[in-house]
Amino acid sequence: MQIFIAGATGVLGRRLVDQFTDRGYTTVGLTRDERGDTIVESHGGEPRRGDLFDEESVVRAATGADVLIHAATAIPTDDPSPEDWELNNRVRHEGAQTLTKAAATVGADQYLQQSIVWVARQPDGSSFDEESPRHPVPSTQSAVDAEDISREADEQYGFDVGILRCGYFYAPDAYHTQEHGEALIQGDQPIIDGSEDAQISRVHVSDAASAFVAAAEENLSGVWHAVDNEPVTMAEFSTTLAEHLDAPAPERISEAVARREMGDVQVELFSTPMPTSNAKLRAETNWEPKYSTYRDGLDSVVKTWRSDNILN
Secondary structure, eight states: OEEEEETTTSHHHHHHHHHHHHTTOEEEEEESSHHHHHHHHHTTOEEEEOOTTOHHHHHHHHTTOSEEEEOOOOOOOSSOOGGGGHHHHHHHHHHHHHHHHHHHHHTOSEEEEEEEGGGGOOTTOOOOOTTSOOOOOTTTHHHHHHHHHHHHHHHHHOOEEEEEEEOEEEOTTOHHHHHHHHHHHTTOOOEETTOTTOEEOEEEHHHHHHHHHHHHHHTOOEEEEEOOSSOEEHHHHHHHHHHHHTOOOOOEEOHHHHHHHHOHHHHHHHHSOBOOOOHHHHHHSSOOOSSOSHHHHHHHHHHHHHHTTOOO
16 A cells, blocks of 8 residues: 655654654655655655646656555644644645645545534534534635545545544654743743633644554545544643753633733643544544553653653
8 A cells, every 4th residue: 555645744644654664564654855855765755756736747757556645734833823824724624635636646546634623513512523513713625635635535436434533643753842841841832711710632742643544544534633642732731841851830811911912823722722532533443542641642742852861
């Protein structure tokens, strides 16, 4: 089986290349330059050049693929403005259009779309699952669009389509995880007042990657939530990470101050509950998270930072 991955150089994509290659599959990563080629090759994959916004180049790169995966994003960092989200929106929306058409052209058997669980976060903060109604906001509308494009491709082209909604990522090499750790060490990672009960479903990026592997091996269509076994509040997550780092306990700030310092998108993300479950994914595939809770995952993250002399 040949796997084609758009977004192969990202924090999720690198792990996808690793895991599919380790399981004996021919793994191709879409790249744009020599740096991308080097990253894909270093993880055991075959780089092929192309542009996600150029359908012909993607078709050439994906020729021979049995499974196409859209794992590309352009998530802005720091305190993004609405304009900063535009490239990510385009990657999600236009990327899904390009890749589903390419999947049909090359005769693929399956298309897998990365999404995020908080597209279905409920306004009242209650638990939700794959059948719950979606409630997009401006920062997640493009993820909903990509899901819809994927579903339409399923009906139009007849290949299997899987949508994997991932929890909030964390990993030792993930930008926001490293930023979080650095801020805790500096005593500059506060807890937002009122967020103590806002449980958030998270997933270690390695477990998110293995969810894609499981879905590809089962060759299924469907929507699944790739999250760990225990939602956690931002307060608990930050406090636990601080303890692992021997950093000061996080201070507390009001929501108004948080919005000025962190931006509305981040405040909404961390102060509004989004508890969900991986029950459907576990029932329909052989997937099990290696890091079943944030405790296991953060222990591994900090051990990696220390062994690699990061954040010491």
